[in-house]
Amino acid sequence: MIRTPWRRREEPLDHAELRRLLPAPGDPELSSDRLRGLEEHLMTEIRNRTPDTAPDTAPNPLAGPPPAGAPAGDRASRPGRRSGRRPVLVGVAAALALAAAGVAALAGGPGGSGGSENPGRVAAPPAGAVPAPVVQVVRGSTAALAGAVADISGAAARAELPEPGPGQFLYIRSEVSGLVSWEGSDGKNRSYVDKIHPREVWMSPDGAKGWLLEPHGKGTGRDGITLDDPEGGERTLNSPSHAYLKTLPTDPSLLLEKIYDETRGMGNGPDQQAFGTIGDLLREQVVPPKLAAGLYRAAARIPGVVLVDDSVDAAGRHGIAIARTDESDGSRTEWIFDRETFAYLGERTVQTRDAEGIRAGTVRGHTAVTGRAVVDALKQRPAGSAPGGDRAGAPAAPSAGT
Incomplete structure (x- = not known):
């Protein structure tokens, strides 16, 4: 490679003289x-x-x-x-x-709102997006919360969940859909959601190796992306592995204390952050039974948590829900459980009030866990599971432990 040698300036630069010779800079200003x-x-x-x-x-x-x-x-x-x-x-x-x-x-370029052609035309939504559904917002209550949590945590503690051995991988399959905000050429925001689509995750117990397959998701590609962590980062509540979860206390008081301590200063307030952290641990993991039971009991102690009598997951399954509303934007996250078995089904987030261009009742997104298993190799599916890009018909109910 040819490089230009650095040359020492022989004479000092007269900045005052340079400013005098050059034209004065402009002073552009936008309205x-x-x-x-x-x-x-x-x-x-x-x-x-x-x-x-x-x-x-x-x-x-x-x-x-x-x-x-x-x-x-x-x-x-x-x-x-x-x-x-x-x-x-x-x-x-x-x-x-x-x-x-x-x-x-x-300035009136393609898709812009300044063009004179079709001034009221609404820009097309992102590919694969559909209008977000709108539902009746069901009020939550604390009246029956304690009894429901007792049933849910009891079922979780009794659950028989797969336990990975050396060289094996945890496999979690879900149906998912999330909010896509889109501004039309008329300047108005409209709410769309991704079409419900499958999502598959493989992860080693220590979190060092993994794979994500979500062909209809953003940024994953048709063949998926690696989740390998060759650096072996430190495991925390916000970056857990199955092995890490097994080290956590199962007592609800100790769990909640740890959650508040480790998430201090994050999110939209300590209570909302604590609720969200527990939801993250439950959503796409195989949580040890006693820990799952402790997490549900801990969640019930967070201020603002209520029981919702009816909610629906991404697979169309109805159930009761443990929920909390984020006061910063009015979105209510609902963890959904089967009414009979108290198994964790999935999650839904509903807008409870008009805010940020999203009308009350809009389903901002939902998930449905349709399978948890242990497999012997990365990208391997349990027997009877559908290929990654296709839905496997009616989903089987997941284990009660999560």
């Missing part, structure tokens, strides 16, 4: 309306184009898909909402490129 429009368009482009990553976390291989209500632009390409090791950042170059795209759109 406040145009500046606001550029800022709004830039944020919309970032939400719609950035690979899925939660704003306050990096991907977590075992915490599972993002909470059902997380916008698609906030979800991680690797499982998990708050935790993990490799945050996806929007670099300066990417931000400048998006800003340029925003200027072009506002």
